[in-house]
Amino acid sequence: MPLPARERAFITTIPESFALNILHLIAGKFNKSSVEHRKNAVTIKDIAQQLKMAPSTVSRALRGSRDINPATRLLVQQVAEELRYTPNPIALSLKEKRSKIIGVIVPEIANNFCAATIGGIEDYAYRKGYHVVIFQSHEEYEREVQNVRLLTLRRIDGLIISLANNTRQFGHLEGLPAPVVMFDRVHDGIAGPRVVVDDCAGAFNGVTHLLSQGCRNIAILSMAPWLSTSQKRLQGYRDALAAHGIPVNEDLIVQSCETEQAIQQLFDGTVRPDALFFSMERLALMSLRVLKRLGLRIPEDVAVAGFSDNPASDLFSPALTTIRQPTFEIGQRAAELLIDQIEGTAVGAETVQLSTILDIRSSSLKK
Amino acid sequence: MPLPARERAFITTIPESFALNILHLIAGKFNKSSVEHRKNAVTIKDIAQQLKMAPSTVSRALRGSRDINPATRLLVQQVAEELRYTPNPIALSLKEKRSKIIGVIVPEIANNFCAATIGGIEDYAYRKGYHVVIFQSHEEYEREVQNVRLLTLRRIDGLIISLANNTRQFGHLEGLPAPVVMFDRVHDGIAGPRVVVDDCAGAFNGVTHLLSQGCRNIAILSMAPWLSTSQKRLQGYRDALAAHGIPVNEDLIVQSCETEQAIQQLFDGTVRPDALFFSMERLALMSLRVLKRLGLRIPEDVAVAGFSDNPASDLFSPALTTIRQPTFEIGQRAAELLIDQIEGTAVGAETVQLSTILDIRSSSLKK
DNA sequence: CTGAAAGCGCTAACAC
DNA sequence: GTGTTAGCGCTTTCAG
Numbered sequence: 001m002p003l004p005a006r007e008r009a010f011i012t013t014i015p016e017s018f019a020l021n022i023l024h025l026i027a028g029k030f031n032k033s034s035v036e037h038r039k040n041a042v043t044i045k046d047i048a049q050q051l052k053m054a055p056s057t058v059s060r061a062l063r064g065s066r067d068i069n070p071a072t073r074l075l076v077q078q079v080a081e082e083l084r085y086t087p088n089p090i091a092l093s094l095k096e097k098r099s100k101i102i103g104v105i106v107p108e109i110a111n112n113f114c115a116a117t118i119g120g121i122e123d124y125a126y127r128k129g130y131h132v133v134i135f136q137s138h139e140e141y142e143r144e145v146q147n148v149r150l151l152t153l154r155r156i157d158g159l160i161i162s163l164a165n166n167t168r169q170f171g172h173l174e175g176l177p178a179p180v181v182m183f184d185r186v187h188d189g190i191a192g193p194r195v196v197v198d199d200c201a202g203a204f205n206g207v208t209h210l211l212s213q214g215c216r217n218i219a220i221l222s223m224a225p226w227l228s229t230s231q232k233r234l235q236g237y238r239d240a241l242a243a244h245g246i247p248v249n250e251d252l253i254v255q256s257c258e259t260e261q262a263i264q265q266l267f268d269g270t271v272r273p274d275a276l277f278f279s280m281e282r283l284a285l286m287s288l289r290v291l292k293r294l295g296l297r298i299p300e301d302v303a304v305a306g307f308s309d310n311p312a313s314d315l316f317s318p319a320l321t322t323i324r325q326p327t328f329e330i331g332q333r334a335a336e337l338l339i340d341q342i343e344g345t346a347v348g349a350e351t352v353q354l355s356t357i358l359d360i361r362s363s364s365l366k367k
Numbered sequence: 368m369p370l371p372a373r374e375r376a377f378i379t380t381i382p383e384s385f386a387l388n389i390l391h392l393i394a395g396k397f398n399k400s401s402v403e404h405r406k407n408a409v410t411i412k413d414i415a416q417q418l419k420m421a422p423s424t425v426s427r428a429l430r431g432s433r434d435i436n437p438a439t440r441l442l443v444q445q446v447a448e449e450l451r452y453t454p455n456p457i458a459l460s461l462k463e464k465r466s467k468i469i470g471v472i473v474p475e476i477a478n479n480f481c482a483a484t485i486g487g488i489e490d491y492a493y494r495k496g497y498h499v500v501i502f503q504s505h506e507e508y509e510r511e512v513q514n515v516r517l518l519t520l521r522r523i524d525g526l527i528i529s530l531a532n533n534t535r536q537f538g539h540l541e542g543l544p545a546p547v548v549m550f551d552r553v554h555d556g557i558a559g560p561r562v563v564v565d566d567c568a569g570a571f572n573g574v575t576h577l578l579s580q581g582c583r584n585i586a587i588l589s590m591a592p593w594l595s596t597s598q599k600r601l602q603g604y605r606d607a608l609a610a611h612g613i614p615v616n617e618d619l620i621v622q623s624c625e626t627e628q629a630i631q632q633l634f635d636g637t638v639r640p641d642a643l644f645f646s647m648e649r650l651a652l653m654s655l656r657v658l659k660r661l662g663l664r665i666p667e668d669v670a671v672a673g674f675s676d677n678p679a680s681d682l683f684s685p686a687l688t689t690i691r692q693p694t695f696e697i698g699q700r701a702a703e704l705l706i707d708q709i710e711g712t713a714v715g716a717e718t719v720q721l722s723t724i725l726d727i728r729s730s731s732l733k734k
Numbered sequence: 735c736t737g738a739a740a741g742c743g744c745t746a747a748c749a750c
Numbered sequence: 751g752t753g754t755t756a757g758c759g760c761t762t763t764c765a766g
Binding site: 086 | 408517681
């Protein structure tokens with residue numbers, strides 16, 4: 001099999017390196033193709049050799065050190081460019097103990113809130129010269145732990161995380177060798193800055209709106225009751241009812257991971273809800289589907305509203321009233337807080353709280 | 368004058384050669400505090416010291432080499448565990464010239480198709496012991512190029528990519544030091560395996576369905592005409608019309624990035640369409656919004672169908688007829704093809720073609 | 735100003 | 751079997 005010109009050149013110029021590879025082949029450490037793909041990257045040494053100077057000098061020239069002859073510097077830069085030298089970030093990481101990478105762990109990338117937030121994180125991080133690597137916990141504690149470990153091993157410079165649904169222990173987030181910023185689903189037991197929205201106020205506004213439409217039996221849906229968001233949104237719900245002098249019917253508070261059944265049961269109970277308030281995006285589609293299946297009309301029979309960042313909410317049948325979050329900004333702020341910590345410019349363990357946006361649409365307009 | 372080191376990845380608008388230059392000039396001194404977070408992780412050396420043996424012995428013991436006294440091995444393992452030793456993947460990458468990381472570049476994570484596909488990639492990759500790092504091109508060529516460069520520098524073991532909307536040159540994908548697998552939006556000029564769906568057949572089926580509903584003036588919407596998917600889906604459209612002996616009206620073929628206006632203009636033309644067929648997910652929501660604004664009823668005035676993997680399609684008003692793709696499997700297969708190449712077990716430059724699924728819903732049912 | 739040398743953590747060829 | 755040594759690419763003392 002004829003090798004491409006480039007690879008042939010590589011073999012003839014650097015025979016020792018090739019020999020080394022061959023040895024690996026024999027040892028079975030590398031298989032054939034994994035070697036074929038790797039090109040001989042030019043290193044600082046190659047430049048030094050060509051210029052007949054020490055690698056350290058080249059390094060200095062390239063890094064713009066003060067202690068260097070401008071002439072040499074120029075020369076080095078020229079050759080570096082000629083040889084298309086690119087620094088090896090791995091070697092750098094090893095030496096400097098940092099990677100210029102920040103890790104993000106979210107429950108599900110497919111969740112509109114998460115996807116949009118990541119956009120904001122990337123935006124800020126890239127501007128600051130950091131890569132962003134994204135992991136999904138798929139709402140599973142074990143996966144989350146595993147991801148944190150992986151990331152730590154890779155010597156990421158920092159971590160941004162929104163907790164999985166069923167994360168109830170937090171040891172994996174303590175004593176980490178890198179700073180952590182939490183957003184959305186946070187845990188008070190863990191120190192460090194965080195970015196959240198005013199979940200309580202968001203829910204309060206949403207529920208108040210439903211009350212203004214004449215709803216009196218408002219059911220609230222959430223999944224894991226231990227999530228910070230669930231708790232605060234539930235509080236907002238309670239507050240709104242209290243503000244209207246309406247007693248809370250605990251039967252209308254659904255906290256279950258078997259949501260589909262739970263919703264159905266709601267309508268078999270003694271008090272049939274006249275409104276559904278969901279506190280998680282995942283519950284939005286589910287609620288609508290269940291109501292549809294039960295043959296209930298929205299909003300005539302049941303008004304519907306809740307937290308969701310689905311960009312198609314206005315196209316639903318009927319258009320869905322939602323509480324949106326400033327996703328992009330949440331991401332940006334989280335990245336900012338993290339990088340401030342990484343680079344030591346952090347003021348303290350700040351908590352950033354942003355506001356939600358209530359988009360009223362027909363699913364909650366009784367008339 | 369020197370910029371902080373963290374800014375260096377972002378000088379993209381200036382010529383590449385110049386950027387290379389700058390890149391080193393500005394690599395400033397590393398902030399002390401950023402290292403403060405780092406704990407001095409225990410290394411293979413620490414274990415060796417404690418056990419009064421050579422690091423290489425420890426290495427062998429830990430890697431389960433054959434040439435080692437079972438007793439020593441056990442001892443080493445015990446101490447390793449005691450000291451909570453974790454291997455440093457960076458050092459490994461530097462030595463072995465591979466990272467056990469595969470890179471994924473998609474246009475937008477927020478796109479349902481992309482998010483779901485990534486799920487499949489992760490699933491397979493993780494099972495094979497690879498990490499997946501995700502990048503977004505945000506449909507921009509420059510960003511795509513930049514991502515590829517970044518990934519290459521990081522010595523990723525392989526790349527999975529779906530091209531950006533406006534990528535029309537492909538130099539950045541040629542001669543890469545790692546294998547590449549393309550999916551969805553591919554380019555024939557680039558060698559290597561790929562995973563696609565039968566776009567042509569998918570469009571054919573969709574359009575045929577619209578024809579069966581009595582539609583005769585079916586408009587087709589796409590964005591960049593040079594995308595592989597656009598082309599094949601358009602071909603399916605033409606084929607379906609041809610199969611029914613219906614002449615193609617070129618005015619009904621919209622290929623524009625100003626889609627919103629373009630759709631509107633369609634309805635000002637001499638031939639008013641009685642159906643809209645969109646060939647990209649992004650166009651789905653847009654089409655529905657424009658039609659709504661124009662006061663057109665779906666499907667009575669205009670039937671609507673097209674490619675989309677939006678999981679809420681059934682909840683739209685009206686429920687949206689879609690051509691879905693086997694997203695999870697696409698991801699799995701792409702990862703499989705890539706890892707086969709990385710590990711040298713690839714059979715050849717395979718092309719995997721999967722089938723689409725037509726979900727007929729009310730948006731296209733004329734009666 | 736520049737070169738030589740050490741070392742980041744790890745593996746592997748080569749002794750003994 | 752195990753120790754010694756070299757080296758992946760780069761930065762950084764420490765001498766000149």
